[in-house]
Amino acid sequence: MAAPSVVSVPPAPLMPPPQSAVETLPRGPRPKDGTAGWIRPGDYPALAVKNGESGVVGFTLTIDAKGAVNNCVVVSTSGSAALDRATCDLISARAQFQPALDGAGKPVAGSYTNRTRWILPPPATLPQPGELIFHYVVETDGRQTECHVEKATGAMEARFKQIGEGCPAVRFREPFKDAQGNPVRRHVTLRQSLVVEP
Known part of the structure; x- marks a missing residue:
């Protein structure tokens, strides 16, 4: 499912003070790092998505000294009760x-x-068939080398994009070993497929 879009809507802007003006006291509490991280795209409540609910939640926080x-x-x-509850739960946990x-x-x-x-996220697209095949070598010191993608089709192209032009730099805890326990170099082939059946 695509990430939902959650936007913090600030109160109506006030006229900025002249640059020479000195801050006057008292003043109210201020978010430390802005409001952007309080509610994140993955936070959209599943029940609200299921019910097609969206909207604006107004809230008041009590901030201690x-x-x-x-x-x-x-x-x-x-x-939406789910959106109202999620708003207070998330902001109470994250706001500073x-x-x-x-x-x-x-x-x-x-x-x-x-x-x-x-803002309700758009409907997820149906999974499409696809296949991914890639190869790499695990060296005797556990390093991963010689990675290349042989095939990436359909839905598995996204997996290919995660891999990129080569494998990420990985060092395995242990290399492969032969029957005597000696480190050996091994070629690894990974095959992934997504199949849609009737």
Whole structure:
């Protein structure tokens, strides 16, 4: 399934202060590293995908004087319980803040309000038949060498792209050994196929 698109929608922008202006206190809590990593493409709840649910979740976080999230409340629902719950669960676990400051610049508890748009991922494409065959050699010191792809068709072309022009640099813990326990060089062939049956 293609990765869902989850976009954080910031509050309406404010006019920026003049460059000469000095920051005034007090101020509210601020995300430490922005909001981008709070909800990630792989986070889309399976139940929401199954039910075709999407929407915008408005939330308010309670932030303690150390910048940790103490609580999350959905203030405007997306209409999907799964998306609302996932929003608070994920953000509570991942969000980090610079705490709010009082008029003297001392860290204090505060609150932060924002919203997140969940965009339903496109339907997954059906798997297509394909085959991948590649070869490599395991040397007597465990190094992998001489990798080349013999065949990559259909769905297995994606696997070929992961391999690229050659195998990744791999060193096995142990090489192959002969009957006497001596390291030996061996040629390895890997065959993978995807078959769609009636």
